[in-house]
Every structure is written in structure tokens, then in C-alpha cells.
Amino acid sequence: MTGARNRSGRGQEAGHSAESYANPRPPVALFGRERGPDRFMLALERVAARIEPVTARWRPGHPPPEPAGDLPVRVARVEHPAPDVASLTLVPVDPGAVLPRWQPGHHVDVVLSGGVVRPYSLSGDPADRSSYRIAVRRIRDGVGSGLVHGLTAGDTVGLRGPRNAFPFSRAERYLFVAGGIGVTPILPMVRAAHAAGRRFRFVYTGRDRGSMPFQDELPETAEGADVFVRPDDEYGIPDADELLTGLTPGTAVYVCGPAPLINALRERVPRGNPFFSERFAPPPVVDGRRFEVRLGRSGPVLTVPEDETALDVVRRVRPETAYSCRQGFCGTCRVGLLEGSPDHRDRPTGGSPRGREFALCVSRADEDRRLVLDL
Numbered sequence: 001m002t003g004a005r006n007r008s009g010r011g012q013e014a015g016h017s018a019e020s021y022a023n024p025r026p027p028v029a030l031f032g033r034e035r036g037p038d039r040f041m042l043a044l045e046r047v048a049a050r051i052e053p054v055t056a057r058w059r060p061g062h063p064p065p066e067p068a069g070d071l072p073v074r075v076a077r078v079e080h081p082a083p084d085v086a087s088l089t090l091v092p093v094d095p096g097a098v099l100p101r102w103q104p105g106h107h108v109d110v111v112l113s114g115g116v117v118r119p120y121s122l123s124g125d126p127a128d129r130s131s132y133r134i135a136v137r138r139i140r141d142g143v144g145s146g147l148v149h150g151l152t153a154g155d156t157v158g159l160r161g162p163r164n165a166f167p168f169s170r171a172e173r174y175l176f177v178a179g180g181i182g183v184t185p186i187l188p189m190v191r192a193a194h195a196a197g198r199r200f201r202f203v204y205t206g207r208d209r210g211s212m213p214f215q216d217e218l219p220e221t222a223e224g225a226d227v228f229v230r231p232d233d234e235y236g237i238p239d240a241d242e243l244l245t246g247l248t249p250g251t252a253v254y255v256c257g258p259a260p261l262i263n264a265l266r267e268r269v270p271r272g273n274p275f276f277s278e279r280f281a282p283p284p285v286v287d288g289r290r291f292e293v294r295l296g297r298s299g300p301v302l303t304v305p306e307d308e309t310a311l312d313v314v315r316r317v318r319p320e321t322a323y324s325c326r327q328g329f330c331g332t333c334r335v336g337l338l339e340g341s342p343d344h345r346d347r348p349t350g351g352s353p354r355g356r357e358f359a360l361c362v363s364r365a366d367e368d369r370r371l372v373l374d375l
């Protein structure tokens with residue numbers, strides 16, 4: 001996905017779910033020189049690419065992969081910075097080992113019990129290679145968040161990544177907006193901008209102060225740095241115009257939060273401002289046409305309506321079908337494609353080639369066409 005912005009929603013949007021890849025620049029060492037690919041990360045992703053299909057190809061009736069099949073880490077600490085938020089500090093199982101590098105906006109896929117994989121933003125200090133921190137708000141009936149909240153110090157989980165689905169680019173000025181637990185990817189960005197002396201405004205919204213984690217980690221407001229904690233119960237529900245007050249041309253806008261917040265801002269941010277966002281939920285289907293999928297060469301034929309994904313439909317008859325990001329970048333939902341011409345809408349991240357596979361969560365087919373899936 002290229003271009004300064006993407007308004008179509010197609011094939012975009014992590015953990016919560018990462019939405020936009022509106023990065024007009026190549027990856028940079030933040031506030032430094034432009035840089036080429038990180039060789040260590042490329043090597044790691046190549047290794048991950050060989051491991052990843054274990055989950056992607058898991059089939060009903062087969063035991064799910066062991067959680068520690070990827071990069072095993074140990075839960076060193078569990079804290080609760082808000083009543084329904086678990087903050088986990090993860091350290092290498094191997095004492096003295098260092099964890100892969102990351103930048104603000106990166107997330108890791110956490111391989112939980114039963115092969116459930118969920119992406120969570122890294123919210124700690126990128127300079128600390130001895131530990132990662134993720135924070136997860138418990139969602140009612142949420143499988144992934146329930147499993148994370150069941151973890152205790154000493155437990156081991158597997159990690160994949162880090163991956164970059166919410167790229168933090170160099171800019172002279174920033175507007176950061178976070179809604180609730182959306183603070184997790186934004187917090188390292190705010191710290192980085194603050195440490196680099198960039199001008200920025202950060203508006204942190206949420207239901208009430210008690211529900212908004214990590215307030216104690218926000219940088220002090222200083223010259224050029226404006227931090228505004230804005231609970232709804234004190235200021236009312238925010239609207240886009242208010243949040244964008246004082247936005248100057250060229251200021252990069254970074255948003256993470258619920259879809260309505262992101263959508264409202266996307267509509268109001270002028271075209272001269274790079275816009276980047278990450279959402280909690282999968283994006284709506286855009287330009288969807290009805291098509292069919294057959295599960296195996298002789299299995300049932302399912303119709304995928306215009307406004308649903310193949311993953312939605314397949315999970316009704318195969319509820320154990322694995323998925324994670326639901327946005328087309330992690331590869332967890334990919335299945336073999338036996339026949340048919342797909343409209344690939346996924347965006348495989350480095351080292352994870354698509355091949356003859358089909359990403360159930362976002363990819364489609366032309367109207368009334370049928371795909372035969374290896375399911």
C-alpha cells in the first residue's frame with residue numbers, strides 16, 4: 001500500500017488491527033539517515049516465514065501448534081495500569097539473549113494457548129533489547145484478550161515479529177491521537193518525538209481517567225510538546241474538528257483507536273497532511289462482490305456476500321479456522337488455493353511470500369466466481 005494516504009480501506013488495516021500504510025517514505029532510522037533493510041530482521045523474518053505456515057495450515061482434527069514454536073519468551077511481570085488492562089513484560093527464555101529490534105508502531109504476533117495468534121503493539125522502550133511490553137484490554141467474549149489476561153508470571157508464549165504495520169515516519173510536526181488502549185502504539189511514538197525535540201500535540205482520549213493506562217508515562221508538556229489527556233466524562237465525546245484544532249500543513253497525523261474515531265479524522269484531515277492509523281477492529285469490506293468458495297474439491301460450497309469476508313463465512317462452518325490480524329498482513333488465515341482466480345488483497349510482510357495461498361480475511365474473487373480452497 002503506497003501513497004500518502006489510503007481512503008479505500010482495501011487490503012489494509014493489527015491487535016487491535018492495524019489500518020493504514022500511508023507511508024510516503026521508505027523506512028528510516030527515526031530522525032536519522034534513511035536506511036536499508038535491517039539485516040537481522042530480514043534473517044529473522046525468513047526464519048519466521050518457514051515457521052509461520054504451521055499455524056496457517058493447521059487443519060481441524062490436527063493438534064494445534066505448540067505455543068512455544070516461534071520465539072519463546074517468558075512472562076516476567078503482569079501489571080494492571082487500568083482495571084481491565086493487563087500489561088505484560090516479556091523476556092527471552094534464554095537468559096542473556098536479546099530480543100529483535102523494533103521501532104515505534106511495531107507489533108508482535110503472540111502465539112497463545114491452542115494456537116490462537118493475536119497481534120499486540122509494543123509499548124515499551126525500543127532501546128531495551130532485554131524485554132518487550134504489551135498491554136491488552138480485556139474484551140467481553142474476546143478469546144485472545146481472555147487468554148492474555150489468564151497469563152501469569154513464569155508462563156511461556158511464542159512470538160512472531162516484530163512486524164511493522166503502523167510505520168512511524170520522520171516528520172517535523174506530529175499530531176498524535178489515541179483512544180483508550182490505542183495509546184499502546186502511540187506512546188513510543190510520542191516518546192520518540194519528544195526525545196528528538198520535534199513539535200507535537202498528543203490528545204489522549206478515553207472513557208474516564210481511571211480507564212486510561214500509562215498516563216504516568218506521558219512526557220511533560222513543554223515548549224513544542226503539548227500533551228492533553230481528554231476523558232469523555234470531563235470533556236464530552238470528541239469530534240474531529242476539535243481534535244484537529246490548530247493542525248498545520250504538513251503535520252503528520254497518527255491515530256489509534258476505535259473505528260469511528262479513525263474514520264471521522266480521516267475524513268477531516270486535509271490532503272496535505274500525511275495520515276496514519278491503526279484500528280481495533282478489522283476494516284469494513286470495500287468494493288466487495290459476491291463470490292463462492294468450495295472447501296476442498298468435493299466439500300460444501302459457501303457464498304461470500306458483498307459485505308462479508310471469506311473468513312467470516314468459513315468460520316461459521318469451521319469455527320476453528322485460524323486467524324489473527326484480520327487485515328491481510330500476518331498470514332495466519334492463509335489457506336491453499338486449489339482452483340480459481342483470486343483478487344489478492346493481502347499485504348504479506350517481509351519474508352512471508354503469498355505463493356499459491358489465499359488470505360481468507362481480505363482476499364476475494366470476481367463476482368459469482370468460485371474458488372476452491374484447500375480446507
Ligand code: FES
Binds near residue numbers: 331
Ligand atoms: S488473519 Fe492475518 S492475514 Fe488474515
